[in-house]
Amino acid sequence: MEIVRSIMSQYGFVESDQKEKADIVLLMTCSIRDGAEKKVWNQLKLIRSNSVNKRQIVGVLGCMAERVRHDLLEKRNLVNIVAGPDSYRDLPRLVAVASGGSNAINVQLSLDETYADVQPIRVDAESRTAFISIMRGCDNMCTYCVVPFTRGRERSRPIDSIVEEVRRLRDQGYKQITLLGQNVNSYRDMTSMDFPMNPSTTEDRVPGFKTVYKPKSGGLTFTSLLEKVADAAPDVRFRFTSPHPKDFPMQLIEFIASRTNLCKQLHLPAQSGDDETLDRMGRGYSRDLYLRLVDDIRIILPNVSLTSDFIAGFCGETEEAHQNTLSLIREVGYSFCFVFPYSMRGKTRAHHRLTDDVPENVKARRHLDSTTVFREEAMKLNQKLIGTEQTVLLEGKSKRDVAFSHGRTDGGVKAVFDNSKSQLNPGQYAKVLITEANSQTLKAEFIRETDL
Numbered sequence: 142m143e144i145v146r147s148i149m150s151q152y153g154f155v156e157s158d159q160k161e162k163a164d165i166v167l168l169m170t171c172s173i174r175d176g177a178e179k180k181v182w183n184q185l186k187l188i189r190s191n192s193v194n195k196r197q198i199v200g201v202l203g204c205m206a207e208r209v210r211h212d213l214l215e216k217r218n219l220v221n222i223v224a225g226p227d228s229y230r231d232l233p234r235l236v237a238v239a240s241g242g243s244n245a246i247n248v249q250l251s252l253d254e255t256y257a258d259v260q261p262i263r264v265d266a267e268s269r270t271a272f273i274s275i276m277r278g279c280d281n282m283c284t285y286c287v288v289p290f291t292r293g294r295e296r297s298r299p300i301d302s303i304v305e306e307v308r309r310l311r312d313q314g315y316k317q318i319t320l321l322g323q324n325v326n327s328y329r330d331m332t333s334m335d336f337p338m339n340p341s342t343t344e345d346r347v348p349g350f351k352t353v354y355k356p357k358s359g360g361l362t363f364t365s366l367l368e369k370v371a372d373a374a375p376d377v378r379f380r381f382t383s384p385h386p387k388d389f390p391m392q393l394i395e396f397i398a399s400r401t402n403l404c405k406q407l408h409l410p411a412q413s414g415d416d417e418t419l420d421r422m423g424r425g426y427s428r429d430l431y432l433r434l435v436d437d438i439r440i441i442l443p444n445v446s447l448t449s450d451f452i453a454g455f456c457g458e459t460e461e462a463h464q465n466t467l468s469l470i471r472e473v474g475y476s477f478c479f480v481f482p483y484s485m486r487g488k489t490r491a492h493h494r495l496t497d498d499v500p501e502n503v504k505a506r507r508h509l510d511s512t513t514v515f516r517e518e519a520m521k522l523n524q525k526l527i528g529t530e531q532t533v534l535l536e537g538k539s540k541r542d543v544a545f546s547h548g549r550t551d552g553g554v555k556a557v558f559d560n561s562k563s564q565l566n567p568g569q570y571a572k573v574l575i576t577e578a579n580s581q582t583l584k585a586e587f588i589r590e591t592d593l
């Protein structure tokens with residue numbers, strides 16, 4: 142949405158806070174689950190019924206525009222503009238077409254659009270945190286996932302444009318930057334002339350993990366990018382999401398271990414702990430390979446905080462398969478998991494080849510089981526932190542008691558402490574002693590202000 146804001150403002154459009162009167166209403170959409178799309182349909186009906194501007198133009202942007210383009214324009218008569226994720230530069234023209242009374246559509250996916258030159262990025266000025274998009278699209282073709290169809294092929298922004306943005310944010314006082322991409326650690330800058338001479342630095346995959354595409358070579362990998370951003374802003378914490386486990390070669394893990402400003406928090410989406418389910422999902426690894434990767438990572442990063450994604454009730458998932466997922470969650474011990482009941486999406490390989498045969502009530506129960514188990518393990522992990530000193534980056538004041546501030550540990554866990562004497566501001570680092578813990582939050586005592 143920041144990209145859209147930037148493009149529209151360059152063409153003289155001004156943001157309104159009165160949706161009912163606005164000349165143009167643009168909705169950014171997600172297609173990843175059926176529930177997300179249902180919300181958009183409801184919003185569209187509300188926008189039309191509440192509008193007091195008879196000439197109001199309504200546009201649907203993003204993945205849903207890509208996926209259900211004709212439905213949006215033809216069947217429901219609620220929408221004037223449909224713009225896919227790679228066509229935001231075309232929005233001013235689409236608005237002009239729609240102003241003339243015609244419907245306007247551009248859902249062309251691109252092989253090279255990264256919006257590298259479009260500023261700004263997503264920022265939260267209050268908490269001094271920012272998000273930078275570094276790559277778009279995905280080549281993995283997991284069978285349940287609509288992203289390769291709505292976002293297109295993988296392409297990465299040139300390193301130099303990312304480093305420039307990092308420097309700008311650092312100069313503006315931002316202290317945490319999250320690098321974003323659909324498959325973020327598959328990043329590969331193919332535009333750079335600065336190719337590494339040592340071929341081992343181009344190694345980008347964990348041995349044994351399979352892909353549906355041929356091995357990629359050349360260019361600068363995610364490790365090179367991390368090196369450049371970590372050097373460009375040594376007092377800024379970096380996180381990244383969302384990665385794929387196959388793209389965590391040990392060289393990358395060793396590099397993360399070597400820098401204090403690269404957070405020791407890794408998202409390692411497993412999706413399932415069952416081999417047959419993983420195979421049907423087309424994830425390219427077995428439970429055993431995944432667990433070996435976790436072990437290897439923990440040898441290099443003993444205090445790493447791992448998070449994950451799981452799908453409950455994927456096509457053909459038996460009760461035994463579900464139990465295998467629960468045992469994986471227990472075995473790994475994640476500090477957080479995103480768990481979603483499976484939602485079949487059109488166009489995906491699962492839609493063509495598999496049957497959505499797990500009843501909704503069973504999906505809901507398995508969803509709850511997985512959430513319960515991950516929370517139990519997260520509680521144990523957080524309680525192990527009691528008595529340890531942690532460096533917390535302050536993000537804001539507690540809503541319940543303004544004397545207290547909250548921030549995140551290096552591992553990404555929320556920590557709350559009494560800041561009434563120290564009076565630190567968001568963007569400052571505090572050394573704290575952890576005194577209490579539940580599955581989501583740590584309570585702490587302030588020790589001193591610190592550098593990263």
Ligand code: SF4
Nearest residue numbers: 279281282283286288
């Ligand atoms: S790696 Fe992620 S974005 Fe890509 S197809 Fe698989 S689930 Fe979708």
